[in-house]
Amino acid sequence: MSDQHTRTATPTRPYAVPGVLVPTPGQTIGPFYHYALPYEGGELLVPPGTPGAVQLHGTVTDGAGAGLQDALLEIWQCDPAGRPVQRQGSMHRDGHTFTGFGRVSTRRDGHYSFTTLEPGPSAPGRAPFVAVTVFARGLLNRLFTRIYLPDDTDALAADPFLRSVPEDRRPTLVAAREPDGSLRFDIRLQGDDETVFLRFPRQEL
Amino acid sequence: MALTHHDERTTDVSRQHAELAELAEPAEPAQPPTAGLASQSAIDREIERIQADEAASGLTRTQSRLDFAPYRSSLLRHPTKDLHHADPEGVELVAPVFGERDVDPLEADLTIQHDGEPIGERIRISGRIVDGDGRPVRRQLVEIWQANAAGRYIHKRDQHPAPIDPNFTGVGRTLTDDLGRYSFVTIKPGPYPWGNHRNAWRPAHVHFSLFGTEFTQRMITQMYFPSDPLFALDPILQSVTDPAARDRLVARYDHDRSEHEWLLGYTWDIVLTGSHATRMEQEGDDV
Numbered sequence: 448m449s450d451q452h453t454r455t456a457t458p459t460r461p462y463a464v465p466g467v468l469v470p471t472p473g474q475t476i477g478p479f480y481h482y483a484l485p486y487e488g489g490e491l492l493v494p495p496g497t498p499g500a501v502q503l504h505g506t507v508t509d510g511a512g513a514g515l516q517d518a519l520l521e522i523w524q525c526d527p528a529g530r531p532v533q534r535q536g537s538m539h540r541d542g543h544t545f546t547g548f549g550r551v552s553t554r555r556d557g558h559y560s561f562t563t564l565e566p567g568p569s570a571p572g573r574a575p576f577v578a579v580t581v582f583a584r585g586l587l588n589r590l591f592t593r594i595y596l597p598d599d600t601d602a603l604a605a606d607p608f609l610r611s612v613p614e615d616r617r618p619t620l621v622a623a624r625e626p627d628g629s630l631r632f633d634i635r636l637q638g639d640d641e642t643v644f645l646r647f648p649r650q651e652l
Numbered sequence: 653m654a655l656t657h658h659d660e661r662t663t664d665v666s667r668q669h670a671e672l673a674e675l676a677e678p679a680e681p682a683q684p685p686t687a688g689l690a691s692q693s694a695i696d697r698e699i700e701r702i703q704a705d706e707a708a709s710g711l712t713r714t715q716s717r718l719d720f721a722p723y724r725s726s727l728l729r730h731p732t733k734d735l736h737h738a739d740p741e742g743v744e745l746v747a748p749v750f751g752e753r754d755v756d757p758l759e760a761d762l763t764i765q766h767d768g769e770p771i772g773e774r775i776r777i778s779g780r781i782v783d784g785d786g787r788p789v790r791r792q793l794v795e796i797w798q799a800n801a802a803g804r805y806i807h808k809r810d811q812h813p814a815p816i817d818p819n820f821t822g823v824g825r826t827l828t829d830d831l832g833r834y835s836f837v838t839i840k841p842g843p844y845p846w847g848n849h850r851n852a853w854r855p856a857h858v859h860f861s862l863f864g865t866e867f868t869q870r871m872i873t874q875m876y877f878p879s880d881p882l883f884a885l886d887p888i889l890q891s892v893t894d895p896a897a898r899d900r901l902v903a904r905y906d907h908d909r910s911e912h913e914w915l916l917g918y919t920w921d922i923v924l925t926g927s928h929a930t931r932m933e934q935e936g937d938d939v
Contacts, residue, residue: 467784468923471900472715472892474874475723477859479805483797483823484861510728523867524743531743538754548748569742578744580870585725587716587891589871593738608738616733636729646735647744647868649784649926651715 467649473588478517480582481552485519488540490551492522492563499527502629503577503594503622504560507553509585510637514557518583520634522549522561522594529567529575565596565630574599574606576620581634581644588652591645594632595621612643619643690849692885698722699890706893714897722887724848740928744867750793750827760826762796762838770820772801772839774915777875777903781832783864784926788832795861796836798822803842803856812844837915843882855882855889862922869924876902877918 476484493500507518524547525531532547545564553559568575576593595603603609609617619642622630634642646652690698699722706713718730763770777796781789799805799822802814806821824836841856857874864870876889883889883898892898900923909917 467926468782468786469714469897469900470784470925471871471873471922472897473871474716474891474901475726475888476872477874478809479799479807480797480859481808482806482821483859484795510732513728515729521870523748529742531746533746533749535749535751535753537748537750546748547743566743573741578867580867582872583729585723585727585729587718587720587723587726587730587888590731590735591738591868591870608741612736637732641731641733643733643736644731645738647738647740647925648928650868651713652718652735 475584475587476519476582478584480519485550485552486538490549490559490561491540492547492549492561493545494542495562497564499564500562501565502560502562503632504558504629505631505633506557507559507581507583507634508557508636512638514555515553515583515636516555516557518553518557518559518581520551520553520559521580522563522577523547524563524577525566525569525575527564527567529569531569568602572605572607574602574609581636583636586636591647592634592642593620593645594630596630597621597624616643686850689847692849692851695722695849695887696885699887703890703893712894712897713892714894716891717893720887720891723891726891740866740868745928747792747863747866747869750863751791755793755825755827757826759824760836762820762822762824762836765821766819768819770800770817770839772820774837775840775918776835776837776909776911776915777858777918777920778833778835778909779919779921781828781834781862781922781924783869783924788830789828789864789924790830790832792828792863792865794826794828794834796824796838796858798838798841798858799844801839801842803844814842814844840877843880848887853882853885855880855886860922862924864924864927866927866929869927871924874901875920878902878905
């Protein structure tokens with residue numbers, strides 16, 4: 448590696464941990480990603496009409512409540528049996544291989560939509576969720592969050608992570624079941640009802 | 653939507669540009685009128701104040717600040733509440749798998765996607781991707797996008813009156829090798845103006861999208877070219893408030909990677925965050 452990533456950290460650098468490399472900074476995705484990152488079928492983890500297929504959709508809004516027309520969302524999830532999928536083919540869907548990965552850009556009004564299968568719980572006692580990464584113009588680094596499925600209220604109530612989140616903010620992590628059966632999950636980047644975003648261990652943000 | 657599906661990128665330039673025209677949206681100026689915009693010197697003072705405060709605090713950040721007012725678009729788009737601690741679970745401990753089914757080796761050369769050659773300095777950008785423990789990120793997807801040599805993107809909302817290059821789309825993909833190495837051949841992008849403040853110009857840069865061995869390492873960033881006079885003026889680069897951290901976004905000119913009478917070489921190594929897999933699983937890897 449180059450000298451830029453030296454394995455040193457002075458005591459005045461609490462974000463850096465001695466003995467590990469310092470990560471390269473993230474930067475905003477900017478406004479011009481649309482012809483580079485979204486791809487045909489990115490939002491269709493399964494073809495619409497597949498048994499068990501569900502629409503997972505919502506709106507990404509800023510601190511003034513306006514929809515973002517330039518946010519990119521990625522989802523990554525287990526299969527219905529709760530197993531992580533490790534298969535190629537997300538970029539060129541073959542119509543039957545479920546890869547567990549999806550990518551979509553918001554539309555002009557900030558709305559997004561995936562078609563996917565509902566994940567199963569990855570371990571006993573854990574509520575099932577879809578992992579999400581949020582990128583946007585104006586957002587200087589990616590944000591992580593989780594979309595929990597709403598139906599198993601006992602699992603939600605018992606989930607150790609959700610219990611660690613203050614009760615008044617917990618609903619921002621749970622999708623709503625719409626009358627048509629779809630799952631709605633809005634993402635609010637800022638404000639009183641701001642979505643809970645995650646920091647994983649070993650990360651500054 | 654993808655303006656050019658990558659299978660079709662090598663052909664039919666005219667249709668691509670017809671699509672571009674069709675997608676152009678009227679009645680939405682690319683840049684707001686300059687009235688009311690801050691001057692460069694006002695932006696400079698804002699940046700200086702924030703960076704001086706951070707230096708005085710003794711808390712050196714290694715990442716971009718999400719809350720960085722000199723970048724005006726961040727004002728309403730940064731979270732105001734603390735990020736919530738989460739231990740990665742289940743699917744977060746692994747990453748999506750990409751492979752030969754997803755990426756064509758030809759996609760790593762951005763100069764061969766059309767009938768003719770793009771205008772500009774031909775360059776190779778290459779380097780290694782490792783995680784925070786120094787382990788190579790193997791067989792993983794790297795995506796890039798960039799402006800052309802004149803500073804113009806193939807994008808409906810880029811209205812900068814610089815020429816579109818019919819032989820340059822500015823999009824590439826590749827997979828790292830077993831040592832975590834990647835390599836792209838492209839042309840050097842130009843700087844371009846934007847509407848953040850009066851007479852605002854972005855330094856030349858290439859956008860990089862990166863995956864690690866687990867989903868928690870996902871990141872998107874921008875790579876810059878050495879000694880650009882626009883660095884100090886750019887609120888996006890300066891949102892990385894520590895000079896040593898900013899240096900990690902700057903490639904170095906690497907004469908050993910330049911090729912006789914063909915191209916100039918730049919090297920840029922990337923470090924993702926540390927993974928959370930157990931040491932047991934890590935012991936099989938060479939560190």
